[in-house]
Amino acid sequence: MDPELKKPFAGLRVADFAWVGVGPTVSKYLADHGAEVIRIESATYPEALRRAPPFINDTPGIDNSGYFANFNSSKLGMSVDFKHARGPELVRRLVEKCDIVTESYTPGTMARFGFDYETLSAGREDLLMVSMPLYGQTGPWANYMGFGHVLQAAAGFNHLTGWPDGPPIGTGIAYTDFLVPHFAAIGMLAALDYRRRTGKGQYIDFGQYDAAVHALGTAVLDWTVNGHEQTRMGNHDFDACPHNAYRCKDGRYVVVSCQTEQHWERLKAALGRPEWCDMDRMRRKAARLNEEKEVDRHIQFWFEDYTYDPRVPTPPPPSDAPEGPPPRLFTTEEVVRLFQEFGVPSGIVQSPEAMHADPQLAHRGHYWTLNHPTMGARTYDGPAFRLSLTPGELTKAAPCLGEDNEYVYKELIGLSDDEFVELMADGAMD
């Protein structure tokens, strides 16, 4: 990076009360791009992710969770007990030194300790605060509990994920936790840019549910405009055919997706123009969509005939095999390379293991390796975007609980050495 240039958010300080997945992802953007982000936590009420696997050596421990670590790169850690007599006052003194406050507690929790926007912004107009609980600050569900795993159900992802003849299984993960933080970051950064130009902060009432609905593609308008309810269709699509995951001989899956007629023509060429492709009802997408099952059957047969598992010794050709050289067989990687050479949208359904070995992600430097005091060298996700002049930088591993207490309490809050020791002994930092 050009030394003349400032990191995007250099000089900004963030009091990060947020927890679990959504909030920490939002402030991670700020931290990885230059802001000083301080995680405000408690040892008495530790953040849920610190207690969630995977743990180093499968040993639960407050500083052992990889789950927590990934979302908290480049941040500082301070601990405080809000219920200690001096806790709220110390927190408010810290916020005075901050530009942004982020939090994701159930509505009312922050106010109970005097950390609501009105109180925190008294006497200043530049404070930017983002609250991001599941359902926002208002409405009949405002106090409902849950995590991304159940919000994905209320927001339609279960209904839209699974096989048409099966239950609405949804994604296998707490999906909205990895979706809505980006929306929250968009709202926050727009407000931050406004603040840079005008000096004015504001309060953002972010409801995770509200944002998640924007990720439903055309499903909302298909209902409100056409009265048609989209529902899960396995790996099929109402607008593309073929469109599925096909099993290779080694047990892995390869997806093939023909959105346009051009994709379909290229696939036909890649498959060697088998006869079924040129049947009348296969020619145009609109007709082909009615033949999905047959298209899938043919392609799955092709994968069975033309892929092989290099770990398994090749059996001798059957006695009734046609004369001439045997057909060229492909490994899973080779199939995708073949299709891509023909310009067919296709790819391997990559496992986490494959992701870590993916040459493209390695080239992009997607995974950062950072050294953590108790967890050692671990991989962290980097941002999906690279800024050419001021790229994101994961400056340190996630903080241990209260790792930066001395700096935060003395330098920022302004305690003397004696006060610091006294408060620590008195449990204010628990």
Add this chain to the structure above:
Amino acid sequence: MPNESPTPLPHPTGPLAGYRVLDLADEKGQLCARLLAELGADVIKVEPRDGDATRSNGPFFRGEQGPESSLWWWTMNAGKRSVTAELRLEAGRDLVRQLVANADIVVETFAPGTSALVGLDYAALAKVNPGIVVVSITSFGQTGPYKDWVATDLVGSAMGGHMYLNGDAERGPVRTLAPQAYTQANIQGCVGALTALYARGVNDGRGQHVDVSMQEAVANAMDNAQQTWDIRRVNASGPGTGRNVGGMVGPRYLYETRDGWVTALAIGGLVGPKCGPVIDWLAESDEANGLDGEEWRARLATGLPLSPEQRTHVEGTLSAFCRTRAKEALVAEAQARGSGWAPVFSPREIVDSKQLAGREYWVRVKHEDIGESFIYPGAPFILSETPWAQRGRAPHVGEHNAQVYGDILGLSEAELRRLKMKMVV
């Protein structure tokens, strides 16, 4: 001004009011640009003369395909202005460069290298406007061994690892019908755009190039599977009706009700230190199936993993309980007892949801061209000083040619006519 158009609605109080964005994007960048419009920016969608290719994405209004009836187009391009410019002609590209000179952000999705061939790459655009932020959203990014690979949403979900986590062992991986790889690329790209815009503000107006990878955006949506591989060397995979817990398939979280399905973690809250209220609930209706005994209560409260037999018993008890009841009533009662349940909602149920109605969420958008108005999703974030706003319907092909080329580039009607004759616009 000629051809005064009812869209987009003005939005001078948005946080990005005063900025201008050029949208040269396909599915990977249109939502990104739309969100910028809803935050106040003037977003100009540049289309070929016969309309953008995504206008043929289904579904369609009343099922009738046409350039103005794509619900994809309606959803992703609402509130933008549209101009046509034939990028295959130098005169068309010149129009775009003139617009770039008057813009702050360009969102584009050309395959890597192709924009350079026609002089629309970052280097060329920065010469026209050193302050421009060019956001390039591509399947795999601008560099690397897969940069030229072609991908759709399905390929992004597969190569980004997310799809591996969905589905079950028997039928393999499965996607979400609404395109999540596209969505992730759009919204993470939008964060990149705003980060670069902010950087410009603190670095004397210098713009830069933002290189966004759909694959990486999806990789960021793998929950804890990345760390689970890194730390435990275990591949989390599709858990069916259960959920992934650090690489193991946890207990079932999806239960059938009289009228649909509900989701509930930890077997509805029956496992863990706070299981008491849920056990009481079952016991009150005489459906605890023995779980209200001292031994079971103590066992469940430990929160330790159950044996397969115990799990079958507990899951079966909850299944039977849910099957005779309505989902929203179940969720309300579970929440009242401190357990985080949620109903499985379809698009209709989301639109009818009491919560979103309580938030006054939905927006009615006028389509004066067909004499109707329709419900659209509302504010994804409520900003107290500089609100989000829906900016009206999506534009027709070239609806704002006269307005944009006249007001911004100062082209006269005669000049515009000449460009039309030359098939540039």
